[in-house]
Amino acid sequence: MLLPTEKTQPKQRLEDYSILLYGQPKIGKSTFCSRMDNPLFLATEPGLEALSCYEVKVPDWTTFVKVCAELSKGKHPYRTIVIDTIDNLWKCCAEFVKEKHNIQHESDLAYGKGWQLIKDEFFRAIRKLSLLPYGLVMTSHVDMTEIKNKMSTINKAVPSIPRSGRDIVLGMVDIIIYAESVRTNEGSIRVIRTQPDESWEAGDRTEHAFGRKLPSTLPLSFKKFEQAFYNQTEPEETAGGPEDVDKPA
Template sequence: MALLPTEKRKPKQRLEDYSILLYGTWKIGKSTFCSQMDNPLFLATEPGLEALEVYEVKIPDWKTFLNVCAEIQQGGHPFKTIVIDTVDNLWKACSEYVRNKLGIMHESDLVYGKGWAMVRDEFFRVLRKLALLPYGLVMTSHVDLIEVKTRTSTITKAVPTIPKTGREIILGWVDMILYAETIVTDDGEVRIIRTKPSENWEAGDRTKRLPPVVPLDFEAFKNAFYGKHQTETINPNKE
């Protein structure tokens, strides 16, 4: 049987075909944003959904996550978007699972970084399978402000709060990295999503459909993605 393709694959057209990381400050509205996506199922690794009417599965540990993923893969359910809220705690659950399996207290207890590598491999193995399913995949994270040294100065950069090893994995394979923050405009404070990279924050959009700044509003975001109409222009006083 021939395995090589005979024609080019066309770019994906649906928002649900892409994997997304949405991160930002506590209570800025990340979960509310995700709740408006197409038939979402929340895999909740921490409290915070009490004010929303959503379908939710609580994920206290990695084994529960594996079982839920297996059930999602079987199909026969109405859900079209899987929301991991938050991926920070999911990484911790994976780390605890691997450490218990190895009988160690910390990843550094194994030489040559083997502990960290085994957590990374287990995490990526399962998340990759979930991302390949025919559902949208959205992960939320909180924000951390870190100092980054350049050749001429030290700058403050906003990054997801996932530990560096997990952060590098996720940033490398998701299609959209969305940074939600509150900015000051001439009209007052506005909640926005940044979609383009900067030395001051992690962001990115492989689809190249989104403007650099979108209101933190799902309808505005969806319209920007599908190009239905021009989204609200936001002119922050500081970039």
Template structure:
């Protein structure tokens, strides 16, 4: 795994251990002997960060615990981070395999941006099937193949014992009600990726600011005007766009009876 970095953090080791039992010559995973402990570190969760360009999404992700950026576009020049540039879907699959198999110190994987990565997946599936666009295969088969390929790889990555952060930009869409039309901020994700990413994410944070001179913050709860989400149900509606402050809020949320929902 080729990783570019400007700082001197030395790679350590992290390995995934799965308990198995041999039955009839076939190794099968054992059933768990105890409950999974609640996760208290924000960097252990699956998070979707979205917002308009240059609002600070990548900066916030860089504050996570030992992050590795899978960079699908330029935009990290002002940050001192470990990053792997990815330009194709096969390159992404190779990086995922390396993350799974190689010894390393990374604890959080950041995909910046997930929208571009989906485009790489789409291009790969189209090329593999000899078509220029998904719609060329009848009955929605092209779109289904792209969705399944994307789902397979992202789900496998999400099951590793690492935190996972998706970054994408925001779109403004018009939502019409019986009386008014509302401009709503939503993650800039294709339909085939939107459901998977938003459902998988424990937190959907809208990185926002009231105006260019205002302090930047994150929105954690959904409204008519934006998409957001907090699986704990206990975070404040707004938080400073700062990892330490968000972690403090999560600590307070986890102290409440029931913990994560």
């Protein structure tokens, strides 16, 4: 019988959800991810040399597909899969499709077929990975795009993955986090944004499951993010100090 007889219950663990974390280069995104539960980095670009972590270098799409097949067997200790970065993985997918169809550019196939083939291949693989029983985190760099309304033009921070891939990723993940450096009277501090704003892309679909709303701004600290996710609090004198901010590798 394929039809359900009971309602599903909201998932309770952070590792049951998918996350997109994007921001400025070298701000500490990889360090943030390295604090997660038994992470495995699928590294599509350099940047992990100063971190102690489990890493698979992913120079091309074929390697990525093979690694996903290994992960699906479940014979490993990893609890979180980190794609670092999803921007470069999209490029690997595009190169794979172009080589497979012997074209130089996506537009070489008529009626937008080249673009659609890339989107289909990318979606198929990422969707299968997201359905595995592990946490999935994708990192991205940031682009500033102009958003015009009737009154003004706003520069909005968005993930730098091309629009076709961005739409797939944003529609798939449960939490979108924007990391940035903010200048204050005491100097620059690094923070994460978890709620949508006209100036950045962010969001959280887990608030109903946990009966809470993530704070719109948190220190760039996985410890602080995890506490907020589980709606935990700390004594006031130990919360939010400089030691709670993850330092970039």
